[in-house]
Amino acid sequence: MTANPAQQHTDSSRSGSTVVEITGLRKSFGPVEVLTNITTSIRQGDVVCVIGPSGSGKSTLLRCVNLLEQPSGGSILIEGIEVTDPDCDIDEVRSRMGMVFQQFNLFAHLTVLSNCTIAQQVVLKRGKAEAEKVALVNLAKVGLADRSGAFPAQLSGGQQQRVAIARALSMDPELMLFDEPTSALDPELVGDVLAVMRRLASEGMTMMVVTHEMAFAREVADRVIFMDGGVIVEEGHPDDVIGNPQHNRTRTFLKRVLDPTHVDSEGDSGESDARRRIKDAEVAAHAQPAVHDDTEGHGS
Amino acid sequence: MTSPAATAGRVRRTSPRKRAQRIRWIQYGILVAVLIAIIAVADFPQIQKVFFRTDMIRDTLTQGLGTALLNTIIYSVGAFVLGLVLGTVLALMRLSSVGPYRWLAGIYIEFFRGLPTIVVLMAFGLLPLAFPGLQIPFGIYGTVWTALGIVAAAYMSETIRAGIQAVPKGQVEAARSLGMPTGPTTRKIVLPQAFRIIMPPLTNELILVVKDSSLAYIIGLSATSFDLTKYGRDLANTNANLTPLVIAGLCYLLITLPLTFLVRRMERKTAKAR
Numbered sequence: 001m002t003a004n005p006a007q008q009h010t011d012s013s014r015s016g017s018t019v020v021e022i023t024g025l026r027k028s029f030g031p032v033e034v035l036t037n038i039t040t041s042i043r044q045g046d047v048v049c050v051i052g053p054s055g056s057g058k059s060t061l062l063r064c065v066n067l068l069e070q071p072s073g074g075s076i077l078i079e080g081i082e083v084t085d086p087d088c089d090i091d092e093v094r095s096r097m098g099m100v101f102q103q104f105n106l107f108a109h110l111t112v113l114s115n116c117t118i119a120q121q122v123v124l125k126r127g128k129a130e131a132e133k134v135a136l137v138n139l140a141k142v143g144l145a146d147r148s149g150a151f152p153a154q155l156s157g158g159q160q161q162r163v164a165i166a167r168a169l170s171m172d173p174e175l176m177l178f179d180e181p182t183s184a185l186d187p188e189l190v191g192d193v194l195a196v197m198r199r200l201a202s203e204g205m206t207m208m209v210v211t212h213e214m215a216f217a218r219e220v221a222d223r224v225i226f227m228d229g230g231v232i233v234e235e236g237h238p239d240d241v242i243g244n245p246q247h248n249r250t251r252t253f254l255k256r257v258l259d260p261t262h263v264d265s266e267g268d269s270g271e272s273d274a275r276r277r278i279k280d281a282e283v284a285a286h287a288q289p290a291v292h293d294d295t296e297g298h299g300s
Numbered sequence: 301m302t303s304p305a306a307t308a309g310r311v312r313r314t315s316p317r318k319r320a321q322r323i324r325w326i327q328y329g330i331l332v333a334v335l336i337a338i339i340a341v342a343d344f345p346q347i348q349k350v351f352f353r354t355d356m357i358r359d360t361l362t363q364g365l366g367t368a369l370l371n372t373i374i375y376s377v378g379a380f381v382l383g384l385v386l387g388t389v390l391a392l393m394r395l396s397s398v399g400p401y402r403w404l405a406g407i408y409i410e411f412f413r414g415l416p417t418i419v420v421l422m423a424f425g426l427l428p429l430a431f432p433g434l435q436i437p438f439g440i441y442g443t444v445w446t447a448l449g450i451v452a453a454a455y456m457s458e459t460i461r462a463g464i465q466a467v468p469k470g471q472v473e474a475a476r477s478l479g480m481p482t483g484p485t486t487r488k489i490v491l492p493q494a495f496r497i498i499m500p501p502l503t504n505e506l507i508l509v510v511k512d513s514s515l516a517y518i519i520g521l522s523a524t525s526f527d528l529t530k531y532g533r534d535l536a537n538t539n540a541n542l543t544p545l546v547i548a549g550l551c552y553l554l555i556t557l558p559l560t561f562l563v564r565r566m567e568r569k570t571a572k573a574r
């Protein structure tokens with residue numbers, strides 16, 4: 001199953017030059033093929049949300065784009081530069097792409113400000129004063145200019161993730177990659193991070209966002225890609241893919257995400273154990289205490 | 301929360317807590333008895349004369365103890381710094397993707413961990429004799445630094461490697477995703493965090509190097525380059541009295557005990573951070 005060309009008429013809201021062009025991308029870990037024949041493209045100013053069950057290859061796709069994973073086949077063009085080409089200066093290409101990780105990955109030994117300046121100084125060869133000026137502008141943008149002297153461990157998860165966004169923005173990227181930026185956050189901290197991302201999108205930043213926040217995807221995305229089992233099952237305008245999915249697998253997935261208490265009757269459809277356990281826990285949490293089965297521990 | 305099975309087993313025997321208390325009293329009793337026996341048997345004037353003779357204390361303190369203490373510190377710090385640099389290189393080689401680097405580092409580490417330090421020192425002491433043209437820079441000091449540093453590097457490299465591996469992979473990925481090349485990523489992101497993690501074990505290595513510096517005498521030191529042990533031993537030999545050695549020993553504790561406390565504090569702090 002590959003992208004449905006018929007769906008592509010919808011992504012016409014903001015058009016520009018092509019920033020990312022992925023053609024026939026494959027990725028295997030040993031004998032296991034995790035991505036199969038992925039073909040898609042992102043244009044300047046596009047916000048593309050990638051959704052799909054855990055283990056479907058969303059992170060791997062994102063990590064292939066900035067070559068944190070080496071693709072096994074196919075081609076990835078970033079602004080016309082073939083990044084899988086051994087002659088390509090990948091550090092230079094990466095410096096024009098910001099990446100935001102699920103686990104924030106702030107440099108633990110550096111202050112918030114230094115987190116945002118170090119790559120500017122090392123990669124872009126900016127002077128300290130200039131780098132700090134840029135960093136403070138971006139920290140102000142995410143609402144954390146007053147915490148520039150703090151260390152990551154002194155911040156909440158939501159604050160750390162916003163610093164991570166500021167750190168990426170300080171490199172003046174032309175493309176931002178987000179890998180489940182809110183999945184590691186306490187629910188009450190998700191909003192702040194999404195607000196920053198929403199603002200970034202409205203300013204015209206080209207963004208590729210792996211997320212489980214369907215409301216965000218529906219509101220902000222120009223295009224949604226639904227992945228399952230290493231292929232793009234469905235791709236198109238959020239109102240189509242989320243609002244009126246054409247494929248069974250998309251419908252099943254959306255039912256689970258939008259209604260965690262939903263127990264589907266189809267049985268196994270490639271869903272990972274972790275995801276099922278989360279769902280079970282949610283089901284248990286909604287159930288009456290009397291229903292609790294003592295043969296299984298209810299670890300906190 | 302109470303299980304019925306527990307009450308059934310409660311036949312009148314001594315409770316575990318009472319028994320533990322009784323055992324504790326017996327242990328105190330033995331301790332007191334031994335102390336009394338030692339005090340009764342010991343010949344205190346003789347002990348004082350052998351270990352703490354006042355005139356010997358004065359002689360030891362005035363005849364160059366300061367120089368010896370300084371030399372021990374110079375030997376140890378130099379060897380430690382050399383070991384640290386060489387150990388870091390070895391650790392990076394061990395983690396290299398280039399096979400031969402890994403093997404070479406592995407062979408080095410196994411070789412120098414397997415040899416007695418004193419043998420390495422002897423070899424370096426004899427090297428200028430074996431190769432007449434060879435000059436180790438900084439003379440005696442350079443020889444001790446090299447020999448002890450080479451051995452210390454073998455031990456430290458394993459510690460440093462563990463530290464590097466303990467830095468989360470996400471840190472490297474974040475740096476690389478910002479476009480930072482491998483070199484700056486290692487120097488500015490990985491190593492600073494790795495050394496923070498291994499501060500306690502590295503301080504222990506420093507203590508070991510301080511104690512190993514007492515082997516320096518084997519290469520034949522001149523009076524101005526005596527370390528604490530050699531200094532104390534010579535004085536003890538000429539006077540057939542242990543007081544100089546006792547004082548030399550106390551000087552070692554003067555160096556190592558603060559370090560030990562430092563390690564404890566660092567370990568408590570890292571434990572709290574987790």
Ligand SMILES: Nc1ncnc2c1ncn2[C@@H]1O[C@H](COP(=O)(O)OP(=O)(O)O)[C@@H](O)[C@H]1O
Binds near residue numbers: 053055056057059061
């Ligand atoms: N470094 C790796 N080595 C081996 N298998 C991996 C590795 N990274 C990911 N995988 C596998 O690839 C599949 C896709 O993973 P991932 O891209 O993380 O999925 P998603 O982000 O959609 O949850 C999973 O089955 C996962 O186990």
Ligand SMILES: [Mg+2]
Binds near residue numbers: 058060
């Ligand atoms: Mg993922």
